[in-house]
Structure formats: structure tokens, C-alpha cells
Amino acid sequence: MKRMRSFLLLAALIFALAGMGQRTQGAAAANTLPAQQAQQSLPTIASAVDREISAIEKQIVEAAEAMPEDKFNFSPDSLNIPGSEYKGVRTFAVQVKHVASSNYFIWSPLTGDKVPESIKDGNGPPDLKSKADIIKFLKDSFALGHKAAATLTAENMLQTAGNGKSTRLHLAEFGVAHAYDHYGQMVEYLRMNGIVPPASRGKSD
Amino acid sequence: MKRSSNRLGLALVAVTLLGLAATALCGQSQPQNEGPRPARSRAEELLDRWNDIGNKLVAMAQDFPEEKYDFKVQKDERTFAQNLLHAAALDFVLIRRISGSNLGPDFGEGDNPSRDVFKTKADVVKFVQEAVADGAKVIQQQGDAGLDKTAKFFGNRMAHNSSIWTFAIEHSGEHYGQLVVYYRANNLVPPDSRRP
Numbered sequence: 001m002k003r004m005r006s007f008l009l010l011a012a013l014i015f016a017l018a019g020m021g022q023r024t025q026g027a028a029a030a031n032t033l034p035a036q037q038a039q040q041s042l043p044t045i046a047s048a049v050d051r052e053i054s055a056i057e058k059q060i061v062e063a064a065e066a067m068p069e070d071k072f073n074f075s076p077d078s079l080n081i082p083g084s085e086y087k088g089v090r091t092f093a094v095q096v097k098h099v100a101s102s103n104y105f106i107w108s109p110l111t112g113d114k115v116p117e118s119i120k121d122g123n124g125p126p127d128l129k130s131k132a133d134i135i136k137f138l139k140d141s142f143a144l145g146h147k148a149a150a151t152l153t154a155e156n157m158l159q160t161a162g163n164g165k166s167t168r169l170h171l172a173e174f175g176v177a178h179a180y181d182h183y184g185q186m187v188e189y190l191r192m193n194g195i196v197p198p199a200s201r202g203k204s205d
Numbered sequence: 206m207k208r209s210s211n212r213l214g215l216a217l218v219a220v221t222l223l224g225l226a227a228t229a230l231c232g233q234s235q236p237q238n239e240g241p242r243p244a245r246s247r248a249e250e251l252l253d254r255w256n257d258i259g260n261k262l263v264a265m266a267q268d269f270p271e272e273k274y275d276f277k278v279q280k281d282e283r284t285f286a287q288n289l290l291h292a293a294a295l296d297f298v299l300i301r302r303i304s305g306s307n308l309g310p311d312f313g314e315g316d317n318p319s320r321d322v323f324k325t326k327a328d329v330v331k332f333v334q335e336a337v338a339d340g341a342k343v344i345q346q347q348g349d350a351g352l353d354k355t356a357k358f359f360g361n362r363m364a365h366n367s368s369i370w371t372f373a374i375e376h377s378g379e380h381y382g383q384l385v386v387y388y389r390a391n392n393l394v395p396p397d398s399r400r401p
Contacts, residue, residue: 185383
């Protein structure tokens with residue numbers, strides 16, 4: 001009986017403490033609620049970067065799909081524009097493969113994945129020729145990007161990844177920025193072939 | 206000897222208890238699994254990216270021959286100068302929303318300033334330089350705290366400043382890529398692509 005009374009007392013004490021904790025949390029939440037309502041709830045760094053990757057992925061995949069297969073090896077050099085010098089610049093296909101290979105090089109330190117052995121340099125696997133294969137390679141590289149974004153936390157984003165000096169956040173964002181640079185070039189290649197880039201259809205930008 | 210060893214024992218117990226108390230206090234104020242303290246801030250990271258693409262555009266604006274400023278590769282697109290003006294104007298639109306101030310010169314409505322306002326190469330270069338410098342200033346002034354605040358984005362939708370800055374950087378990157386092709390169309394190598 002004495003042991004039972006002790007148990008009940010202990011249980012009452014635990015409930016009382018738990019209740020206090022909840023009230024404290026509730027008060028804290030109430031205090032911060034107006035501030036939260038004034039601001040939108042913050043996305044996590046992982047979801048913010050993931051959204052950026054999705055945005056450029058959509059634009060660049062659509063741009064690649066918009067180029068007819070028989071023009072995938074187009075280079076402005078073939079246009080012989082008077083006064084131009086495009087010798088040695090990347091073809092459309094190599095632009096796409098370059099973005100994809102760079103994605104692997106830039107984002108793999110975040111995930112710890114090994115860069116596929118087929119990627120010998122920044123221009124991607126030389127034996128990758130068909131439009132379907134190249135677009136698959138591109139999409140796979142963005143899948144790695146999403147995996148890399150998912151590794152980001154508020155705690156680790158400013159830490160370096162692997163043996164490099166760049167922070168995880170820098171690498172994640174650099175992959176996106178680099179892809180936009182080449183997307184801009186692909187836009188020009190499309191227009192040189194009379195194709196309006198899908199993302200620009202119906203607007204001036 | 207025995208007394209001194211007792212004292213030593215008590216001292217050790219006291220130090221251990223103090224250590225435990227300190228650890229418990231630290232544990233309360235710091236989330237578990239927190240990594241090493243970052244050497245750089247988010248704002249510093251952002252500033253690097255802002256300056257990187259901004260300075261690439263400035264270098265192009267300074268380097269491209271003035272007589273080719275109205276060149277474009279295809280008929281349905283912006284000229285070299287219009288690309289730069291558009292990128293810088295959009296920067297200003299977004300900087301103004303983030304900062305809540307009217308930074309930069311008057312370039313009219315929208316984000317496609319007329320060449321009538323920016324007639325010379327020097328005018329365009331100055332405009333691009335100001336956009337990069339003003340943006341950098343706001344990023345530095347607002348620091349990390351500013352990145353988590355919200356401002357009006359497109360379609361009057363509110364967005365976090367970190368997302369707005371990132372959009373501006375990416376937008377500049379896209380136009381930089383287009384200008385790379387304009388460069389080569391004129392038998393010129395973009396400044397950033399020149400190898401010693």
C-alpha cells in the first residue's frame with residue numbers, strides 16, 4: 001500500500017511537470033506566433049536548394065528536348081556567320097553533356113557518391129551520342145543534385161564537403177549557377193535554329 | 206598524507222560535478238549534433254556568388270566594343286546592350302524590394318530600360334556597376350538576418366530574400382551565357398574564358 005502511494009505520488013509529479021512543460025512551450029509558441037505570421041514560414045535549406053535545382057532542371061531538360069535529334073551536334077561554327085569565330089566551341093550535345101558531367105563533379109562531394117567512371121572529363125562520356133541517351137544522362141545528373149540538396153542542413157551547410165575548401169552550400173548553389181550559364185548558351189543555339197526556347201514561349205525574357 | 210589524498214579526492218569530485226553542470230548547461234543552449242562553428246556566414250557566401258556573376262557582366266560591359274553594343278545574334282532577341290541593361294535593371298527592381306529603398310538611377314517602368322536613357326557604353330557600364338555594388342552593399346548591411354526576411358517577388362507573391370537574391374544571380378547567369386555566344390559571333394573571347 002505504501003509502495004502504491006509512492007507510485008501515485010511519483011506519477012502525479014511527472015504529470016505536473018509535463019503539464020508545466022507544455023504550458024511553457026505553449027506560451028513560447030504564442031509569443032512567436034505573430035512573428036511567424038508576419039513572415040512566411042522558412043523553408044529548410046534543403047527544400048530551398050531543391051526547388052532551385054528543379055527550376056533549372058525543368059528549363060534545361062525542356063531546352064534539350066526542344067532541339068531536334070538531327071541538330072544535336074549543331075555548333076554555331078556551321079553557320080559560317082561572317083566575322084564570327086566559333087571554332088572549337090561545344091556543340092549543343094556537348095553543352096548538355098558538359099552540364100551533366102559538371103553536375104556530377106560539383107554535387108558528388110555532397111552525397112559521397114563516386115563520379116561515374118564513364119565521365120572522363122567535363123564534356124561527358126564520348127560514346128554517348130543519341131538524344132535519348134544524352135537527355136537520360138542529364139536527368140540522372142539532376143537526380144544526384146536532388147540527393148545532394150537533401151543532405152543540406154542548417155548545421156552543415158557552411159561546412160566544407162569532402163576534402164575541398166568550398167562549403168556545402170557553395171557547391172550546391174554553384175551547380176545551379178553553372179547550369180544557368182550553359183542554359184543561356186543553349187538558348188542561343190536553339191534560336192540559331194529557329195527554335196524559341198520552351199521557357200521563353202509567349203514572353204520576351 | 207591520507208588527509209591530503211581525501212582533499213584531492215573531494216577536489217576531483219567537485220571539478221567533475223562542475224564539468225557535468227557546464228556540459229548540461231551548454232547542452233541546453235546548443236542543439237545536439239551541431240557541427241563545428243562555420244567559418245563563414247550565409248551572407249558572405251551569397252555575396253561571393255553575387256559579386257562573381259556581377260563582375261563577369263561588368264567585365265563584359267567594359268570589354269565589348271562600343272560599336273557592337275547594338276549587335277544581336279537573332280532578330281527576335283535583345284541586343285548586347287539590352288541584355289546588360291535588362292540584367293542590371295532586374296537586379297535593381299529586386300534590390301529595391303529587398304531593401305525597401307529606391308536605390309539606383311531612374312530607368313523607367315519594368316526591367317527593360319531604353320537605350321535612349323543609357324545611350325553610351327559608359328552609361329551602360331556605370332549602370333551595371335551600380336547594380337552590382339548596390340546589391341553587394343545591401344547583402345552586407347542586412348547580413349544573415351536579412352536573408353530570412355520576406356519581400357515582394359513576382360506577381361506580388363512574398364518570398365524570402367535568400368530566394369530572391371538567388372533568383373537574381375541565376376538570372377544574370379543565364380544572360381551571361383547568352384552574351385558568351387554574342388562574343389564569339391564577333392570573333393571575340395569572353396573575358397572570363399581567356400586563358401593565359
